[in-house]
Amino acid sequence: MTFRENANIGSGRARRAGGGGKVAAGGGLGALLVALVVMLLGGDPGQVLGSQEEAAPQAQNVDLAECRTGADANADVDCRMKATMVSLEDYWTAVLPDADPTTAILFSGSVQTQCGSASSAVGPFYCPLDRRIYLDTGFFDQLEGQLGADGGSFSQMYVLAHEYGHHVQNWTGALQYSQQDPRGPESGAVRVELQADCFAGAWAGNATRTEDDEGNPLLQELTREDVESAMSAASAVGDDSIQERVQGQVTPHTWSHGSSEQRMGWFMRGYESGDANRCDTLNAASVDDYEG
Ligand SMILES: [Zn+2]
Numbered sequence: 001m002t003f004r005e006n007a008n009i010g011s012g013r014a015r016r017a018g019g020g021g022k023v024a025a026g027g028g029l030g031a032l033l034v035a036l037v038v039m040l041l042g043g044d045p046g047q048v049l050g051s052q053e054e055a056a057p058q059a060q061n062v063d064l065a066e067c068r069t070g071a072d073a074n075a076d077v078d079c080r081m082k083a084t085m086v087s088l089e090d091y092w093t094a095v096l097p098d099a100d101p102t103t104a105i106l107f108s109g110s111v112q113t114q115c116g117s118a119s120s121a122v123g124p125f126y127c128p129l130d131r132r133i134y135l136d137t138g139f140f141d142q143l144e145g146q147l148g149a150d151g152g153s154f155s156q157m158y159v160l161a162h163e164y165g166h167h168v169q170n171w172t173g174a175l176q177y178s179q180q181d182p183r184g185p186e187s188g189a190v191r192v193e194l195q196a197d198c199f200a201g202a203w204a205g206n207a208t209r210t211e212d213d214e215g216n217p218l219l220q221e222l223t224r225e226d227v228e229s230a231m232s233a234a235s236a237v238g239d240d241s242i243q244e245r246v247q248g249q250v251t252p253h254t255w256s257h258g259s260s261e262q263r264m265g266w267f268m269r270g271y272e273s274g275d276a277n278r279c280d281t282l283n284a285a286s287v288d289d290y291e292g
Contacts, residue, residue, distance in 0.1 A: 001154040001207070001226045003070030003083050003219055008212040010068055012082035013089065015061040017107040037115045038166045038178055038192070039125040040159060042239050042256045061105060070218065077137045077156065078106055084157045087218050088164045090210040091203045095276055102126075102167040104133040104160060111136075124159055126166035128175060133163040146245075147236035152229030154222075158200050158267070159233060165199030166192075174282055185252040190239075191281040193257040194266040197234055198279035198290075201270025204230060227271065234267045235260040258287060265290035 003009070066072070067079035074080070081104055089101040105111065110119045114129035120136040127134065143159070144151035169175040174192060181188030204227070208219050235241065238260025240250045257263070269290045270279055281287060 001152075001157060001219060001222060001229075003073040003080075004217060005069065005071040005074070007070035007073075007083070007216060007218045008068070008214055009070060009073055009079065009083040009086050009218070011089075011213050012064070012067070012085040013101055013103040014064055014067075014078070014082035014085045015103065015105055016064060016078060017061050017105050017111050036128055036179065037118075037122070037125050038128070038175065038196075039123055040162060040257075041123045041237055042242055042254075064106075074153075077140065080153060080156060081106060081135065081137065081160055083218065084160050085164075086212060087207055087210040088161060088203060090218070091206050092164065092168060096168065096171065099168065099171040100131075102131055102133055102164060104135060104163070107134060107136050108138060109136075124163055126163050126170070128166075128170045131167060131170060133160065133167065135160065135163065143233060143236060147242070149233040149236040150229050152225065152232075154204075154226040154229040155233035158204070158230040161200035161203045162196045164203070165196030168199055168276075169195065177282060183254055183256060185255050185258075186287055187255070188282075189256040190258045190262075190287055191284070194262055194287055194290075195279050195281040197258075197263050198266040198270035198281065199276055200230070201267040201272075202274060202276040202279060203270075204267075205271045205274030230267060230271075231264050234263040238263050262287055262290065 064078050064082050067082045070083060072079040073083035085104055093101065110117060111134055113127040113134060115127035118134060120138055123139055124135040140156050143149045143155065149155045166175060169192060174195060177188030178192040183189065208221055210218050212218050239255040239257050240259045243250045266281065
């Protein structure tokens with residue numbers, strides 16, 4: 001997906017974390033904090049999150065002031081994230097005018113959050129306590145290399161849109177079902193994750209109509225390759241694909257995010273309808289009910 005060269009992205013709520021603190025090995029992070037983090041991938045956040053107290057002080061976040069235009073977004077991944085935040089905020093502010101927008105914190109190595117300290121190994125995540133998205137853009141290399149997404153810019157934008165979806169769920173109250181019922185193929189966690197994928201699709205279906213602060217379109221028309229790029233990312237982060245690669249077998253009773261087919265299916269339901277109201281995974285009879 002390509003930004004219009006002269007689109008104004010100055011208002012994007014994205015910052016880069018200054019000098020990451022050292023994550024304490026085996027830090028005693030309470031289970032409450034661990035359970036409160038919602039990620040893009042499966043896995044155990046307890047292995048990679050340390051306690052906030054044990055981490056070194058962190059320098060202040062810096063604005064991505066050098067990211068000004070769509071041309072910057074097309075050339076640089078930090079600027080692309082900032083520009084995507086402009087588009088996501090414009091879309092979600094129209095859908096849910098009463099909900100506050102969120103901020104994306106980009107980091108390298110490790111980062112401190114109100115949910116504890118995190119290293120890059122957790123992948124992108126949303127912390128409901130400080131209501132922010134955390135993303136190490138180095139993850140995109142892993143997404144393309146290890147996980148097998150196609151590396152297109154829209155695969156990266158899908159990841160950010162998914163995390164923004166968790167912020168929306170924090171506002172609607174849906175996010176709590178992830179913590180209450182965290183494992184299994186029809187679990188609350190899987191339903192929450194698939195809804196975030198559907199929300200990402202609903203945004204994607206409207207993204208070319210989103211505008212910068214001057215009312216000009218942010219993005220050029222979506223291409224078939226863009227949609228395939230997002231689908232490749234949604235497929236890459238499916239529980240079955242990851243389990244096949246990591247443990248050599250698929251164990252649905254431990255799923256937290258849904259299969260590759262389900263993640264693609266719910267993204268496409270959101271995209272094709274362009275309607276976030278079609279994303280009610282929590283009340284769907286089955287998580288496979290993404291068609292129709
Ligand atoms: Zn997620």
